[in-house]
Amino acid sequence: MKVFLCPNRTDLARLTATLLAEQISRKPNSVLGLATGRTMEAVYAHLVQRHREDGLDFSGCTTFNLDEYVGLPATDARSYHAYMHTHLFQHVGIAPDRTHLPNGMAADLAAEGQRYDAAIKAAGGIDLQLLGLGENGHIGFNEPLSSLASRTRPVVLAPETRLQNAGLFDGKPESVPPLALTMGTGTILESRRIVLTVAGKAKAEMLRAVLEGPVTAQISASALHFHTNCLVLADEDAASALTIRPALDHALKHDPELRALHTLLT
Numbered sequence: 001m002k003v004f005l006c007p008n009r010t011d012l013a014r015l016t017a018t019l020l021a022e023q024i025s026r027k028p029n030s031v032l033g034l035a036t037g038r039t040m041e042a043v044y045a046h047l048v049q050r051h052r053e054d055g056l057d058f059s060g061c062t063t064f065n066l067d068e069y070v071g072l073p074a075t076d077a078r079s080y081h082a083y084m085h086t087h088l089f090q091h092v093g094i095a096p097d098r099t100h101l102p103n104g105m106a107a108d109l110a111a112e113g114q115r116y117d118a119a120i121k122a123a124g125g126i127d128l129q130l131l132g133l134g135e136n137g138h139i140g141f142n143e144p145l146s147s148l149a150s151r152t153r154p155v156v157l158a159p160e161t162r163l164q165n166a167g168l169f170d171g172k173p174e175s176v177p178p179l180a181l182t183m184g185t186g187t188i189l190e191s192r193r194i195v196l197t198v199a200g201k202a203k204a205e206m207l208r209a210v211l212e213g214p215v216t217a218q219i220s221a222s223a224l225h226f227h228t229n230c231l232v233l234a235d236e237d238a239a240s241a242l243t244i245r246p247a248l249d250h251a252l253k254h255d256p257e258l259r260a261l262h263t264l265l266t
C-alpha cells in the first residue's frame with residue numbers, strides 16, 4: 001500500500017480524477033469500478049470538465065459501481081443509479097448498457113449479487129477500482145464484521161452508516177433504507193488496481209486505524225493491506241491523526257511513483 005497526501009480537498013479530487021483519466025487514456029476500454037458519496041462528487045465534476053475541455057473519451061469504458069440501496073428504483077433521486085446519472089453518466093456520453101450498478105429492486109437479492117460478480121468477471125475484471133471510506137471503516141457497504149473474503153451480496157446497514165448518509169435523504173437516519181447490495185470486500189480485492197480517496201477531519205481517526213492498525217473484519221478497509229497495487233490518497237484533514245507521517249514524507253522523497261504523483265499536482 002502506498003499513501004500520498006494532498007494539501008487540500010480540491011487537489012485530492014483533482015488528483016483522483018487525473019488517475020482515472022490516465023487509466024482511460026492508457027486503456028480506452030478500461031473496466032472502471034466506481035464509488036458514490038460526497039467525496040466523489042468533486043472527482044466526477046473534474047472528469048466531466050476533462051470530457052468537455054480535453055475530449056476525455058468514456059465511450060469505450062465499462063463501469064461497475066460498488067453498491068446500491070435495496071428498495072430504491074433507479075428513478076428515485078436518492079438511489080445511487082440516480083447519483084451516477086446526475087454526477088457523471090449523463091455528461092460524458094457513456095452508453096447506458098456499459099454502466100452497471102447492483103439492482104436493489106431485484107426479487108432475489110442473493111442471486112443479484114452472484115449475477116453482479118459474474119458480470120464483472122465476464123467484462124474481464126476491474127482495471128481500476130475507486131473507493132471512498134465510511135466513517136466506520138467500510139468500503140462499499142461492507143459494514144463491520146463483513147468477511148474480508150465476501151462477495152457481492154445484500155447487507156444490513158450499520159446504524160452509523162444510516163446516520164452518516166441521512167443528509168442525502170431527509171436528514172433522518174430511519175429514512176435511509178436498512179438494506180443495501182454491495183460488492184464484497186473479496187470482490188473489491190480482485191480489482192487490478194485500487195485508489196482509496198479520503199477527505200475531511202471526520203475520517204481522520206478511521207484512516208489512522210486503517211493504515212496503522214491491524215487488519216480486522218471490524219474495519220473492511222484494512223483488508224486493502226492484502227492488495228498489491230493499492231494507493232491511498234488523503235487530504236491533510238484526513239491525515240491529521242497519522243503518527244506515521246515522517247515515514248510517509250520519507251517515502252515521498254524517494255519513491256518514484258509518489259514523486260510522479262507530486263508532479264501531477266503541480
Ligand SMILES: N[C@@H]1[C@@H](O)[C@H](O)[C@@H](COP(=O)(O)O)O[C@@H]1O
Binds near residue numbers: 132134138
Ligand atoms: N456506500 C458509500 C461508500 O462507498 C462511500 O465510501 C461512503 C463515503 O461517503 P462520503 O464521501 O460521503 O463520506 O459513502 C457511502 O457509504
